[in-house]
Amino acid sequence: MKDQEIKNICPTTTSKLENEGALLVDVRENEELEELSFDVQNLLHVPLSEFEDRYTEIPLDQSLVMVCRSGARSLKTAYYLINQGYQEVKNLEGGIIKWAEKGFPVKGSLAQVKSASSDCCSSTDCC
Numbered sequence: 001m002k003d004q005e006i007k008n009i010c011p012t013t014t015s016k017l018e019n020e021g022a023l024l025v026d027v028r029e030n031e032e033l034e035e036l037s038f039d040v041q042n043l044l045h046v047p048l049s050e051f052e053d054r055y056t057e058i059p060l061d062q063s064l065v066m067v068c069r070s071g072a073r074s075l076k077t078a079y080y081l082i083n084q085g086y087q088e089v090k091n092l093e094g095g096i097i098k099w100a101e102k103g104f105p106v107k108g109s110l111a112q113v114k115s116a117s118s119d120c121c122s123s124t125d126c127c
Contacts, residue, residue: 006078008093011102014065017090018042022063024092027051027077032069036096036113039105048073055084063088069113070095 009017018024018040026038027048046054048068055077058064064086066074071093078091092099100110 004082006075006082007090008071008075009065009090010093011099011104014067014090014092014099015040015104017063017065020063022065022088022090023059024065024067025058025074025077026067026096027073028068028096032113034108036100036106036108036110038067038096038099039107048077051077051080055081058086060086063090065090065092067092067099068095070097 014022014024022042024038024040024043026033026043026045028045029047029049033045044058046057058081064078064081066078066081066089068074071091072095074095075091078089081089094101096106097110097113100106100113
């Protein structure tokens, strides 16, 4: 299982899976949640800074969708979970930004999150 590829999924598929009982695991830090958060029932927050100490709080027997701001940190944690023996792990490609842009439910302001990220990717050499 250690060489398993993580499936990146879109917001529509993520929403469908969450409605069917999949658990969204948000790995963003606490202050990020204050700006913008997912407005769904099946959500667990395990910040990346605490992930290695707290990942055992994530159920082994449930379908998981790892989420973050843009999809990069959640992809790393998805691979980490696969290496710990988790089976049903997917990653929300584009993170909460893409989720909110597609009109799925959030609490907070997408504009605030996008303006905070403009410093990182304002150059054409980035990403």
